[in-house]
Amino acid sequence: MTALFDKLSMYFGYPFVRYALIVGVLIALCSSLLGITLVLKRFSFIGDGLSHVAFGAMAVASVLRLTNDMPLMLAITILSAILLLRTGQRAKIKGDAAVAMISVGALAIGYMLMNLFARSSNVSGDVCSTLFGSTSILTLAKTDVWICAVLSVLVLLIFVLFYNKIFSVTFDEAFAQATGTKAAAYNLLIAVVIAVIIVLAMNLVGSLLISALVIFPALSAMRLFKSFRSVTVFAAVYSVLTSALGILASILIDTPVGSTIVTVDILAFVICWIIGAVRGGVRKG
Amino acid sequence: MAQLICQDLTLGYDGHEIVTGLNFEVNAGEYLCIVGENGSGKSTLMRTILGLQAPMHGKVLTGDGLQRNEIGYLPQQTLVQRDFPASVWEIVLSGCQGRQGLRPFYSKAEKQLARENIHKMGLDALARRCYRELSGGQQQRVLLARALCATRKILLLDEPVSGLDPRVTAEMYSLIDALNKQDGITVIMISHDLDAAIRYADHILHIGSKVFFGTKQAYLKSDAAHTFDREGEAQ
Numbered sequence: 150m151t152a153l154f155d156k157l158s159m160y161f162g163y164p165f166v167r168y169a170l171i172v173g174v175l176i177a178l179c180s181s182l183l184g185i186t187l188v189l190k191r192f193s194f195i196g197d198g199l200s201h202v203a204f205g206a207m208a209v210a211s212v213l214r215l216t217n218d219m220p221l222m223l224a225i226t227i228l229s230a231i232l233l234l235r236t237g238q239r240a241k242i243k244g245d246a247a248v249a250m251i252s253v254g255a256l257a258i259g260y261m262l263m264n265l266f267a268r269s270s271n272v273s274g275d276v277c278s279t280l281f282g283s284t285s286i287l288t289l290a291k292t293d294v295w296i297c298a299v300l301s302v303l304v305l306l307i308f309v310l311f312y313n314k315i316f317s318v319t320f321d322e323a324f325a326q327a328t329g330t331k332a333a334a335y336n337l338l339i340a341v342v343i344a345v346i347i348v349l350a351m352n353l354v355g356s357l358l359i360s361a362l363v364i365f366p367a368l369s370a371m372r373l374f375k376s377f378r379s380v381t382v383f384a385a386v387y388s389v390l391t392s393a394l395g396i397l398a399s400i401l402i403d404t405p406v407g408s409t410i411v412t413v414d415i416l417a418f419v420i421c422w423i424i425g426a427v428r429g430g431v432r433k434g
Numbered sequence: 435m436a437q438l439i440c441q442d443l444t445l446g447y448d449g450h451e452i453v454t455g456l457n458f459e460v461n462a463g464e465y466l467c468i469v470g471e472n473g474s475g476k477s478t479l480m481r482t483i484l485g486l487q488a489p490m491h492g493k494v495l496t497g498d499g500l501q502r503n504e505i506g507y508l509p510q511q512t513l514v515q516r517d518f519p520a521s522v523w524e525i526v527l528s529g530c531q532g533r534q535g536l537r538p539f540y541s542k543a544e545k546q547l548a549r550e551n552i553h554k555m556g557l558d559a560l561a562r563r564c565y566r567e568l569s570g571g572q573q574q575r576v577l578l579a580r581a582l583c584a585t586r587k588i589l590l591l592d593e594p595v596s597g598l599d600p601r602v603t604a605e606m607y608s609l610i611d612a613l614n615k616q617d618g619i620t621v622i623m624i625s626h627d628l629d630a631a632i633r634y635a636d637h638i639l640h641i642g643s644k645v646f647f648g649t650k651q652a653y654l655k656s657d658a659a660h661t662f663d664r665e666g667e668a669q
Contacts, residue, residue: 189518310538317531320518321509327484328584329503329532375564376521 153401160400168294170396175301176349177392177410180359181366181384182308183343185377186319188367194245195233197360198252199347202229204356205255207279208262219296222348230344234336282355282407297349304342315339316377354407362388365414372418372425391417435497436461437588437620438483444491445478451490452478458639458647462498462587465614465621467631467638474642476624480592483622503532506585506619508577510592516566522576523561526552529583544583551579555609571602578609588620589613595627607634 160166187196206225210218233248264272308315317325318335326332350359366384374380395410402409436459443456452475460466468476481487483494485502496502506529529551530544540548552561555575560568565576574594581589594610595603611634614621625631631638638653640646646656 189514191514313528313531313534313538313540316520316524317528320515320520320525320528321512323481323484323486323509323512324507324580324584325528325531326486327503327505327507328529330534371517371519375519375567376562377519377524378521380519 156401157397165291165294166400168298170393172294172297172301173353173396173406173410174389174392175305176297176346176353177362177366177388178385179301179304179308179346180350180362181388182305182381183339183346184363184365184367185370185381185384186315186339187343187363188371189319192234193360193364194248195230196343196347196363198233198248199226199230199344200351200356200359201252201259202226202255203348203351203359204279205259205262207351207356208259211275212262212266217292219293219348222351223345226348227341227344230340230347231337234340278355279351280355280357281405282351282353282358293352297352300345300349304346307338307342311335311338312381320377354410358407358411361411361414362392365391365411365418369418369421372421373428387417387421437496437498437500438622439495439497440483440492441495442492443479443482443489443494445475445482446490447478449490453641453645454491456492456641456645460588460620460622460637462620463614463618464637465611465635466623467635468622468624468641469626469628469631469638470641476641477592479641480590480622480624483590500587504585504587506581506583506587506589508574508581508589508591508594510596511573518566520565521561522552522557522563522565522568523548525565525576526557526561526579526583529580532584547583548579551582554582555579569602570598571606574598574606575609582613586617586619588622591621591623593624593626595625595630610634 184196187193203222203226206222207218209225210221213221215221229251233251260276263276314325314330314335317330318332318339322332322336346363347359350362354362366388367380369387370380370384374383391413392410395413396406398404398413399406399409438460440456440458444451444454445456446452452473456479458466468479470476478487482489484505484507485494496505527540527545527548530540530547534540534544552558555578557572557575557579560572560576565573568576578589578594589610591610595606598606607630610621610623613619614634621635623631623635632650632654636650637648638646638650640653644657646653648656
């Protein structure tokens with residue numbers, strides 16, 4: 150036990166590790182907040198598709214040898230988010246298939262590009278870390294940390310200021326639009342914010358595991374709570390705790406950050422599910 | 435001047451016309467029922483009046499001091515709402531959203547309005563309850579309270595009693611009737627139920643192969659009433 154704490158305090162001796170923890174928690178928090186809207190609007194699959202698009206964009210950025218791949222990734226992912234949310238609304242089934250097509254296509258092309266224009270000898274290592282996140286939290290670059298921190302604070306601010314509008318548009322888009330809320334504009338805002346979150350989360354958990362950050366907090370909260378506000382607050386607390394726990398655990402037992410956070414998420418979801426089932430059973434009985 | 439004027443409307447989707455040459459007016463305090471077979475364009479007409487869809491031809495105008503965003507709307511339930519975690523209070527309050535513009539939070543006056551409408555719909559005891567746990571009739575009253583937060587003038591109701599049992603259906607109809615007669619709110623209702631339409635409405639718009647618009651009395655004497663399937667009791 151003391152050895153573990155020694156190891157932790159050794160890591161936290163580096164200011165950079167402290168920053169990484171803060172940024173990790175902020176990203177998880179942002180993902181969980183918008184995740185509620187995605188899950189309720191039946192758009193979870195779009196989050197998944199977008200994360201693959203972000204992977205493809207990252208591959209393109211690395212082929213172009215950009216020093217900072219963030220702006221290009223943001224641009225491509227935001228554009229895809231807008232397109233996908235549009236098609237997703239018009240024709241449900243076609244939209245579904247289109248997302249699957251785009252996401253698998255982006256994945257394949259991204260991998261091919263990374264192979265064709267390999268910058269390092271360790272292509273599979275590079276691919277692995279973009280798909281599943283940095284193997285160690287220490288490999289996050291310092292500029293990324295700052296961009297992440299600023300963007301996540303911005304996302305949080307937008308969410309708080311537009312909370313009531315996001316609720317209206319999520320619960321009943323037709324009513325909101327008919328009574329004067331600019332539903333299309335808020336859908337666009339939601340799409341852009343989701344794209345930003347996905348690009349941010351890619352640094353933390355990698356593109357394959359982003360959906361977990363988006364979906365688990367919302368689903369767990371919906372097991373236990375029944376108003377939009379309580380679901381939102383619980384999802385936020387849930388994702389802060391699970392991501393902090395996951396990051397600490399990954400440092401202590403030397404596991405990859407992304408998959409450790411997701412494992413903690415799965416365990417926490419099971420706990421919420423059991424509590425919800427027991428309480429529901431008691432009430433019915 | 436009429437509150438709502440539809441001029442020479444042509445409705446449809448993707449270049450496919452469903453209804454053409456539709457003309458009618460609704461004055462303040464009237465009760466209009468829109469009847470017609472499935473697929474005759476009733477819901478399309480309602481979406482057009484609400485501005486959710488552009489007409490293929492013609493115009494929807496508002497007058498008598500009515501703004502386009504002052505139309506209260508009771509939609510049919512969507513799939514999304516069936517397992518949506520939201521309290522009655524949150525949903526009713528969201529009816530005030532339309533007039534907020536970019537202001538992020540609800541004002542005291544808006545919260546008061548939501549409380550009044552919850553009371554009016556007899557939902558006081560349910561205000562903190564979860565919407566998805568309520569019965570069908572209670573859910574409709576919640577959505578009606580929300581619509582009342584968005585308007586004091588005109589309500590558009592899309593099949594407000596579908597899926598409700600006869601007793602709750604009667605309650606819902608008398609609630610809507612009271613809003614029309616006591617509060618003077620204009621009602622436009624899509625309905626499958628011609629008997630109820632004739633009982634409560636003062637004007638009828640029948641769309642389909644034959645289009646009729648006029649008072650209830652004129653409708654009962656018209657051909658349109660006889661072409662409509664009234665389970666063999668056409669007069």
